[in-house]
Amino acid sequence: MSSGVSTVKNKSGLTVICDAGPIIHLDELDCLDLISDFTQVILPERVSLEIERHRQSALGKAGISFVIMGRRTHLDPGLLTMSRTFMLDAGEMEALALMKYNPKAVFLTDDASARLVAKQMGFEVHGTIGILVRSIRRGKRRPEEVLRVLSELPQRSTLYLKHSLLDEIILKVKDEFGL
Amino acid sequence: MKTIQAELPEQLYKKVQSLVKEGWFRDEDVVLAEATRRFLETHESELMEKFIREDVEWGLHGEE
Numbered sequence: 001m002s003s004g005v006s007t008v009k010n011k012s013g014l015t016v017i018c019d020a021g022p023i024i025h026l027d028e029l030d031c032l033d034l035i036s037d038f039t040q041v042i043l044p045e046r047v048s049l050e051i052e053r054h055r056q057s058a059l060g061k062a063g064i065s066f067v068i069m070g071r072r073t074h075l076d077p078g079l080l081t082m083s084r085t086f087m088l089d090a091g092e093m094e095a096l097a098l099m100k101y102n103p104k105a106v107f108l109t110d111d112a113s114a115r116l117v118a119k120q121m122g123f124e125v126h127g128t129i130g131i132l133v134r135s136i137r138r139g140k141r142r143p144e145e146v147l148r149v150l151s152e153l154p155q156r157s158t159l160y161l162k163h164s165l166l167d168e169i170i171l172k173v174k175d176e177f178g179l
Numbered sequence: 180m181k182t183i184q185a186e187l188p189e190q191l192y193k194k195v196q197s198l199v200k201e202g203w204f205r206d207e208d209v210v211l212a213e214a215t216r217r218f219l220e221t222h223e224s225e226l227m228e229k230f231i232r233e234d235v236e237w238g239l240h241g242e243e
Contacts, residue, residue, distance in 0.1 A: 012243050086221050087214075113221040115230050126234050133238025165228055169235050176239055 012138065014106055015040040017098050020050040020091055021110035025128040025159040027058035029149050034135045036064045042105070044094035045070040069098055076100075082120070086113040099123050110159055128159055133173060143177040 083093045092114040107125040118125040135141040
């Protein structure tokens, strides 16, 4: 069990390459500031367009700077085939193409297929829930705050989770911090 | 077979129509059923749960 107290840590050394989902979902939950804990936050151009279409406000948040990158080269045939097989969208494909140039970066996505492909390619990949829970470890949120966000998630966000799984996550966080 | 009513973005629907017109599929129903089947294959509940549990573990105990 961890104590509920954690110190605020300096910015993480990690670079993240984002799909639209986590940016949109974190913004819906008023938690987009958590993304600024990473050294560099890269958005593929297609992903930034997707966010602009669905959640324009997310791109203009004070204190959060995104690096928007276009695709550098044609997609290699292996990635193209895998992306088509798993029905990835253009943004996810661009993100994975950028991951090939930044293999130490973390890929943020809430899409199961994109996650599956990224893992197959050997990349580290996480999603909105991971970022939320991580904020306690990083000293950016208190456990109670994250528990509140998690419990409000079905009403406040378009990230849909199986109810029993969400209950399990809440219980795990409570257990971890003795709440 | 179950009949459902759903809304599709215009552009997506045009692509479905185009595939049928070109002769790749018998009709729009077949395209949509096939697309749904493929989507479901990569979005199995167990797999999504596994990913989320891994996320929680990383969130709580990950090292960076």
